[in-house]
Amino acid sequence: MAQLAQVIVDVPTMQTNRPYTYQVPTRLENQVQLGMRVVVPFGNGKRQVQGFIVGLDQPTRYNGQLKAIDALMDLQPVIGDELLSLSKWLADRTYAFWISSIYTMLPNMLKAKSTRVVKIIDEVDEQIAFDVFHGKDELDFATVQSNPQIVSLLLKLQRQGKVRFEYVVADKAKAKTTVGIRPQLSFEELEEARTSLHANAHAQNRLLSYLQSIIGKTVKQVDAEKISGLKAATFNTGVQKGWLTKVPIEVYRTPLGQEPLPDDHHLAKPLTLNDEQQAAANEIEQAIDDSRSRVFLLEGVTGSGKTEVYLQSIAKALQNHKTALMLVPEISLTPQIVNRVRHRFGSKVAVLHSGLSAGERFDEWRRINRGEAQVVVGARSAIFAPLTNIGVIILDEEHESSYKQDEAPRYHAREVAKWRGKYNNAPVVLGSATPSLESRARAMKGVYQLLQLKHRVNKRPLPPIKVVDMRPEIKERGESNFSRELLTKLTDRLAKNEQSILMLNRRGFSSFMMCRDCGEVLKCPNCDISLTLHMDSHTMKCHYCGHEEPIPRFCPHCGSREIRYYGTGTEKVERELAGLIPQARVIRMDVDTTRRKGMHEKLLRQFGQHKADILLGTQMIAKGLDFPNVTLVGVLNADTGLGLPDFRSSERTFDLLSQVSGRAGRADKKGEVIIQTYNPDHYAIRFAQRNDYEGFFKREMALRHQASYPPYYFTVRLMASHEDEAIAARAMAQIKEQLTKSLMPSTIILGPTPRAIARMKRRYYYQIVIKYKQDQHLHPLLQKILQETQSKGKNDVQISIDPDPQYFM
DNA sequence: AGCACGCCGACT
DNA sequence: GTCGGCGTGCTC
Numbered sequence: 039m040a041q042l043a044q045v046i047v048d049v050p051t052m053q054t055n056r057p058y059t060y061q062v063p064t065r066l067e068n069q070v071q072l073g074m075r076v077v078v079p080f081g082n083g084k085r086q087v088q089g090f091i092v093g094l095d096q097p098t099r100y101n102g103q104l105k106a107i108d109a110l111m112d113l114q115p116v117i118g119d120e121l122l123s124l125s126k127w128l129a130d131r132t133y134a135f136w137i138s139s140i141y142t143m144l145p146n147m148l149k150a151k152s153t154r155v156v157k158i159i160d161e162v163d164e165q166i167a168f169d170v171f172h173g174k175d176e177l178d179f180a181t182v183q184s185n186p187q188i189v190s191l192l193l194k195l196q197r198q199g200k201v202r203f204e205y206v207v208a209d210k211a212k213a214k215t216t217v218g219i220r221p222q223l224s225f226e227e228l229e230e231a232r233t234s235l236h237a238n239a240h241a242q243n244r245l246l247s248y249l250q251s252i253i254g255k256t257v258k259q260v261d262a263e264k265i266s267g268l269k270a271a272t273f274n275t276g277v278q279k280g281w282l283t284k285v286p287i288e289v290y291r292t293p294l295g296q297e298p299l300p301d302d303h304h305l306a307k308p309l310t311l312n313d314e315q316q317a318a319a320n321e322i323e324q325a326i327d328d329s330r331s332r333v334f335l336l337e338g339v340t341g342s343g344k345t346e347v348y349l350q351s352i353a354k355a356l357q358n359h360k361t362a363l364m365l366v367p368e369i370s371l372t373p374q375i376v377n378r379v380r381h382r383f384g385s386k387v388a389v390l391h392s393g394l395s396a397g398e399r400f401d402e403w404r405r406i407n408r409g410e411a412q413v414v415v416g417a418r419s420a421i422f423a424p425l426t427n428i429g430v431i432i433l434d435e436e437h438e439s440s441y442k443q444d445e446a447p448r449y450h451a452r453e454v455a456k457w458r459g460k461y462n463n464a465p466v467v468l469g470s471a472t473p474s475l476e477s478r479a480r481a482m483k484g485v486y487q488l489l490q491l492k493h494r495v496n497k498r499p500l501p502p503i504k505v506v507d508m509r510p511e512i513k514e515r516g517e518s519n520f521s522r523e524l525l526t527k528l529t530d531r532l533a534k535n536e537q538s539i540l541m542l543n544r545r546g547f548s549s550f551m552m553c554r555d556c557g558e559v560l561k562c563p564n565c566d567i568s569l570t571l572h573m574d575s576h577t578m579k580c581h582y583c584g585h586e587e588p589i590p591r592f593c594p595h596c597g598s599r600e601i602r603y604y605g606t607g608t609e610k611v612e613r614e615l616a617g618l619i620p621q622a623r624v625i626r627m628d629v630d631t632t633r634r635k636g637m638h639e640k641l642l643r644q645f646g647q648h649k650a651d652i653l654l655g656t657q658m659i660a661k662g663l664d665f666p667n668v669t670l671v672g673v674l675n676a677d678t679g680l681g682l683p684d685f686r687s688s689e690r691t692f693d694l695l696s697q698v699s700g701r702a703g704r705a706d707k708k709g710e711v712i713i714q715t716y717n718p719d720h721y722a723i724r725f726a727q728r729n730d731y732e733g734f735f736k737r738e739m740a741l742r743h744q745a746s747y748p749p750y751y752f753t754v755r756l757m758a759s760h761e762d763e764a765i766a767a768r769a770m771a772q773i774k775e776q777l778t779k780s781l782m783p784s785t786i787i788l789g790p791t792p793r794a795i796a797r798m799k800r801r802y803y804y805q806i807v808i809k810y811k812q813d814q815h816l817h818p819l820l821q822k823i824l825q826e827t828q829s830k831g832k833n834d835v836q837i838s839i840d841p842d843p844q845y846f847m
Numbered sequence: 848a849g850c851a852c853g854c855c856g857a858c859t
Numbered sequence: 860g861t862c863g864g865c866g867t868g869c870t871c
Binding site for chain 1: 863868870871
């Protein structure tokens with residue numbers, strides 16, 4: 039009986055989200071392996087698609103005629119056993135297509151491009167041959183697809199049997215190569231060739247000697263030229279005479295500034311740990327030794343030396359002949375941290391981040407896949423690095439929301455890390471100065487093991503934080519982003535030739551209403567969550583329960599007319615600053631000034647070289663920066679984030695303020711922090727001012743408990759969209775009915791409500807938020823809803839599901 | 848996704 | 860009568 043293979047095809051729809059069975063042709067029987075890419079026929083006609091082998095020799099219940107695999111795209115599997123089962127789990131967990139989660143784990147280059155080509159097989163009209171086919175005998179269908187006239191013409195020609203549609207699955211995965219030189223003859227034969235040379239053919243004579251010295255080897259031509267001192271032309275002559283051949287040699291693309299460091303010399307030595315660090319490291323290293331899949335929460339204030347604990351844990355894993363994976367939020371994946379790891383572990387390190395080109399990314403991936411790199415540092419998607427035998431997984435800044443992917447598959451890197459930790463029997467270390475409430479709560483329950491670093495390595499106290507109330511400022515001086523106090527301090531730093539960092543909090547740029555007199559933010563009477571301004575309907579809406587009210591003219595709290603929506607931009611602030619302190623040199627860092635590749639690093643380098651006095655930026659400057667000459671940090675608007683319709687808004691504000699405060703006074707000079715706010719008494723700001731994580735945690739937990747939010751409840755968000763608002767709304771109403779019928783009474787269903795941006799890309803969005811403690815009906819029910827509402831075209835309601843959403847907006 | 852099949856309106 | 864519109868259903 040013929041060998042069978044189960045294949046997941048690259049057709050991301052609900053209907054095709056399952057393996058299809060194919061026959062393995064005899065010629066491929068010895069080569070097929072799980073996790074390889076294949077080209078398979080799929081559907082009517084001659085359509086070909088890329089697929090992945092996810093099973094071999096499993097019985098099939100399919101009664102129809104099986105088709106055969108056309109070709110294997112790989113000699114070695116591109117997904118190992120671990121990642122294969124992870125992909126299945128991921129698809130299930132996040133309600134994504136299996137094929138989508140497979141692609142999420144792989145570099146883009148492994149996604150083959152499938153093109154349709156129209157080939158002329160019989161004489162066609164001259165005019166058509168010229169106009170449509172440009173005189174050639176084939177045509178890329180994609181180039182004419184949008185022209186209905188040409189499309190129908192081609193279809194007509196197809197019916198007449200004059201043209202044929204063909205499919206080409208083209209692999210984009212190309213290794214970069216350089217020219218290599220290999221002697222073609224034996225030592226004696228080369229010697230023989232020497233005798234027939236002209237007496238004055240010195241170069242050829244030298245080439246023969248050189249070739250004799252590299253018998254049986256392949257040398258890059260660039261190196262060969264350097265060593266032998268010969269020119270390219272001489273090597274070409276050698277080829278002509280049959281002395282040598284040129285062969286491609288695979289080389290890795292080297293990202294700029296990431297040239298491999300040699301392993302052998304002056305790798306940075308481990309630093310000496312203090313008692314607290316040592317205690318934490320001991321626990322982690324013990325777990326590595328014992329191959330225990332324990333989760334640790336490493337909670338340490340800024341400057342407490344978490345990174346050194348990470349590095350020594352990685353060293354331990356390597357010592358045990360295992361590999362290590364370290365995740366860092368993209369935003370803090372700065373050369374500073376990367377270099378620290380690379381200087382410790384040299385060429386064992388592979389780095390994955392968004393700045394790499396597709397080719398560079400593919401090469402780093404291959405280095406890992408081949409076992410040439412044992413330490414991986416990267417952002418979110420690096421959690422899928424093809425490491426085997428992982429000894430430890432580290433997530434730095436585990437509370438960062440960027441660990442959650444906000445498009446399908448909507449996975450959280452922390453959850454994937456825990457899965458891989460379990461699979462590999464390896465500990466997972468979650469590190470943060472301000473752990474997420476979820477993680478900290480688990481640590482309190484003993485689900486995670488809490489490791490605390492309470493003291494800073496240099497024993498320096500954290501900089502004092504002053505909160506400035508902007509309400510009287512505005513009253514006395516009118517519109518300004520700068521309080522008198524902040525201006526005075528900035529001028530003072532300028533005089534002392536010290537630097538300052540100013541952060542403009544861009545979170546919450548969306549439109550909410552706040553009173554400039556009393557700081558009151560307009561909230562929903564039912565939900566205790568800010569209302570969002572909807573300009574289309576001229577109303578304030580609650581995105582949780584759907585409550586709606588007119589835009590207020592007076593503050594409902596103090597009656598002031600000074601209630602308006604809130605927000606400002608870095609550019610505006612920069613202009614104001616130029617007017618107030620014209621002599622200050624300012625570097626502005628936001629999405630606009632850092633869009634170009636390498637600009638981020640360049641601006642930071644300039645600031646580090648003191649080419650500016652003030653670094654003005656958005657959240658992107660809150661993390662990881664370490665400039666010894668910075669003695670003042672100012673937060674222009676601490677409270678914008680508080681106005682967001684998001685139950686995590688306080689947590690995020692607390693995190694942000696804690697982070698940015700750590701940027702001041704890193705070295706010997708004393709630092710200080712100014713926080714400007716309209717809500718000086720808000721607990722997130724108060725606790726941040728006192729560096730009191732513990733206090734914040736307790737207070738916030740109480741609020742979450744009271745309002746039934748995570749970590750007391752799990753959440754899922756369902757979204758439906760349609761061009762017709764009524765249809766989207768109706769679909770959601772029906773879904774709600776289904777949910778209410780089948781879910782447990784303790785499960786809370788909120789909505790449906792229109793989303794903050796109710797209309798996007800000409801579609802209307804509605805959402806339902808489900809809060810539950812445990813409900814075994816939920817998962818199967820959501821799967822069922824997805825199946826039933828499977829959209830067959832843009833005329834159908836599209837449903838998407840977001841487990842553990844980061845935002846509810 | 849892409850393609851075929853199938854059932855209705857305006858044309859060589 | 861047929862060409863082609865897009866609703867429906869299937870792809871091992």
